[in-house]
Amino acid sequence: MNFDFSPEQEQIRRTIQEICRDFPNEYWQELDACRSYPEQFVDTLTQGGWLAALIPEEYGGIGVGVLEASIILEEINHSGGNSAACHAQMYIMGTLLRHGSEDQKRRYLPAIASGDARLQAFAVTEPNAGSDSTRIETRAVRQGDEYIVNGQKIFISRVQHSDLMLLLARTSPYDENNRAGNLSVFLVDLEDAGDSVQAVPLETMVNHETNVVHIEDLHVPIENLIGEEGQGFRYILSGMNVERILIAAECIGDAHFFIEKATEYARERAVFGDPIGKNQGVQFPIAAAFAQTEAADLIRYKAAARFDAGHKVGPEANMAKYLASEASWNAANMCMDTYGGYGMAVEYDIERKFRESRLYKVAPVTNNLILSYLGHNVLGLPKSY
Amino acid sequence: MKIVVCVKQVPDTAAKVVVENGQVTWGDAPLVINPWDEYAVETALLQEEEHGGEVTVISVGGEDAKEALKHALAMGCGNAILVSDPSLKNADSLVTSQVLAAAIQKIGDVDVVFFGKQAIDGDVGVTAAQTARVLGWPSLTLVSEITELDPGSKTISVERSVEEGRQVVSGQLPAVVSVVKDIGEPRYPSFMGIRKASRAEIPMWSIAEVGVEVSEPVVEWPDLFNPPKQEVVTEIVSGGSPQETAETLAEKIIEEKVL
Numbered sequence: 330m331n332f333d334f335s336p337e338q339e340q341i342r343r344t345i346q347e348i349c350r351d352f353p354n355e356y357w358q359e360l361d362a363c364r365s366y367p368e369q370f371v372d373t374l375t376q377g378g379w380l381a382a383l384i385p386e387e388y389g390g391i392g393v394g395v396l397e398a399s400i401i402l403e404e405i406n407h408s409g410g411n412s413a414a415c416h417a418q419m420y421i422m423g424t425l426l427r428h429g430s431e432d433q434k435r436r437y438l439p440a441i442a443s444g445d446a447r448l449q450a451f452a453v454t455e456p457n458a459g460s461d462s463t464r465i466e467t468r469a470v471r472q473g474d475e476y477i478v479n480g481q482k483i484f485i486s487r488v489q490h491s492d493l494m495l496l497l498a499r500t501s502p503y504d505e506n507n508r509a510g511n512l513s514v515f516l517v518d519l520e521d522a523g524d525s526v527q528a529v530p531l532e533t534m535v536n537h538e539t540n541v542v543h544i545e546d547l548h549v550p551i552e553n554l555i556g557e558e559g560q561g562f563r564y565i566l567s568g569m570n571v572e573r574i575l576i577a578a579e580c581i582g583d584a585h586f587f588i589e590k591a592t593e594y595a596r597e598r599a600v601f602g603d604p605i606g607k608n609q610g611v612q613f614p615i616a617a618a619f620a621q622t623e624a625a626d627l628i629r630y631k632a633a634a635r636f637d638a639g640h641k642v643g644p645e646a647n648m649a650k651y652l653a654s655e656a657s658w659n660a661a662n663m664c665m666d667t668y669g670g671y672g673m674a675v676e677y678d679i680e681r682k683f684r685e686s687r688l689y690k691v692a693p694v695t696n697n698l699i700l701s702y703l704g705h706n707v708l709g710l711p712k713s714y
Numbered sequence: 715m716k717i718v719v720c721v722k723q724v725p726d727t728a729a730k731v732v733v734e735n736g737q738v739t740w741g742d743a744p745l746v747i748n749p750w751d752e753y754a755v756e757t758a759l760l761q762e763e764e765h766g767g768e769v770t771v772i773s774v775g776g777e778d779a780k781e782a783l784k785h786a787l788a789m790g791c792g793n794a795i796l797v798s799d800p801s802l803k804n805a806d807s808l809v810t811s812q813v814l815a816a817a818i819q820k821i822g823d824v825d826v827v828f829f830g831k832q833a834i835d836g837d838v839g840v841t842a843a844q845t846a847r848v849l850g851w852p853s854l855t856l857v858s859e860i861t862e863l864d865p866g867s868k869t870i871s872v873e874r875s876v877e878e879g880r881q882v883v884s885g886q887l888p889a890v891v892s893v894v895k896d897i898g899e900p901r902y903p904s905f906m907g908i909r910k911a912s913r914a915e916i917p918m919w920s921i922a923e924v925g926v927e928v929s930e931p932v933v934e935w936p937d938l939f940n941p942p943k944q945e946v947v948t949e950i951v952s953g954g955s956p957q958e959t960a961e962t963l964a965e966k967i968i969e970e971k972v973l
Binding site for chain 1: 781
């Protein structure tokens with residue numbers, strides 16, 4: 330078993346670290362304060378081709394594996410930045426890549442790879458259908474050469490920083506015996522959609538653009554249906570393992586951020602004449618967070634490496650997301666405790682990252698649902714819902 | 715236009731460099747392209763973008779120097795060459811400049827050669843000028859701006875950063891130019907650049923292939939030692955008002971004969 334990185338992977342990591350040094354914590358603090366989108370940072374990543382990591386070279390992308398893509402996102406979060414502004418540009422196109430027609434791929438992927446078209450909004454969740462996506466109510470009705478879509482979506486991220494949006498909609502009524510077989514996926518051109526797609530921002534505790542999306546008489550040409558009608562739910566499931574692995578990597582980056590901050594502070598901050606890190610009450614939680622993070626990282630790499638080798642990685646990808654998000658949240662709390670009252674001060678960045686890392690215990694899938702998946706699908710226990 | 719950039723592989727700036735058993739060591743810290751050389755690569759790429767042609771990056775060193783060359787390729791250089799030979803293990807700047815000059819002549823028809831102002835390991839900073847001397851070309855060192863470069867008339871005008879300010883210098887091509895930070899921020903390697911660089915086969919030239927007879931090194935390092943540890947005593951100066959604090963501090967400075 331080889332745990333070494335290739336020179337290319339090392340170079341990817343170094344280059345992202347180099348880029349991120351030019352976007353220091355003050356940059357992210359400022360954006361956080363005014364709830365702005367990191368345009369300059371995203372432009373820099375786009376121009377360097379970093380967000381086209383998973384698009385094959387024949388469509389204008391870079392064509393590396395999920396492992397390399399995950400290193401990019403890990404290092405962004407490790408630096409104190411936040412990948413959530415742009416990580417979806419990397420992986421949402423996977424549905425198009427795997428299930429779209431050759432014509433669709435030729436039409437859209439080169440523009441996505443160059444950044445001329447941003448595809449980083451994925452409209453699945455609805456107010457009455459959260460984790461159970463088969464219950465969505467947004468309807469797409471075929472009329473001649475187009476579909477007419479009506480419905481409402483919620484927690485749809487980055488719509489206002491996207492040119493294209495992937496949309497899951499019902500194309501035939503709900504059927505208890507065929508729950509996954511009546512949903513379809515469409516690629517929506519948001520400029521063409523005009524006022525028929527209205528995104529209303531949701532204020533949240535983090536600087537992350539997410540929206541309620543109202544869809545009214547949206548006309549989608551039939552050529553924008555991805556794959557076959559009725560197969561949409563299966564198509565989006567195939568992309569979720571990639572998303573899980575990439576989110577796990579971001580959590581690992583967050584955890585390392587907290588561990589390094591806490592270690593540095595515990596070494597330097599002296600109380601009662603000694604550095605606080607000398608006290609086991611401070612030192613052990615840091616060491617435990619480190620061990621937990623390293624363990625989660627192993628399954629993240631296992632999931633990524635096996636996915637890139639062509640294996641099915643449902644259990645590994647889900648466990649990676651679960652373990653990494655728990656590790657980063659534990660590290661966040663540990664760091665808060667280490668800093669004491671200073672952890673609340675904006676200038677130390679702990680409170681911002683603390684808020685950001687909490688998100689991944691519930692998004693893009695809640696950790697409880699991952700445990701349900703493992704219990705039912707991996708361990709063969711009775712289904713709990 | 716034919717451009718050459720000379721680069722060196724050095725320990726990372728974050729590495730803790732120490733002397734152990736008479737040898738310089740930096741532990742497990744990675745080797746990276748000399749940071750000053752990134753400015754030289756950037757300058758070369760800007761000139762290539764303006765005038766066309768090709769940029770070749772060369773280095774003298776062991777197998778691990780390929781990583782510095784790959785970094786330059788990832789930034790956008792078209793070709794890379796490594797000059798490597800067991801006889802160069804203890805090369806000083808004179809020997810290195812003789813080898814570089816021979817490699818530049820072997821490449822042929824080169825218009826301009828760029829260096830970073832110095833390497834951060836030895837900090838000698840004379841290899842560019844020595845290479846120019848061996849080639850017999852003009853040497854334009856510590857350049858902060860290239861105001862004009864005309865491959866047609868074979869002329870170059872630059873501004874040099876000197877202690878007194880800026881100095882404007884013009885010369886004939888081919889020339890050797892070393893650059894400083896003011897020349898412009900180096901670009902990041904692109905992702906596709908890294909991919910291409912990782913696949914690149916970098917040719918290795920031996921001394922025999924370069925066709926040069928090098929001198930014996932003239933610089934020896936007979937003894938290496940760590941700087942002596944300095945005892946540091948910290949005292950916080952306080953006073954009622956800023957003026958009183960400043961007066962107390964001034965007295966302390968005079969008392970300790972710092973000034």
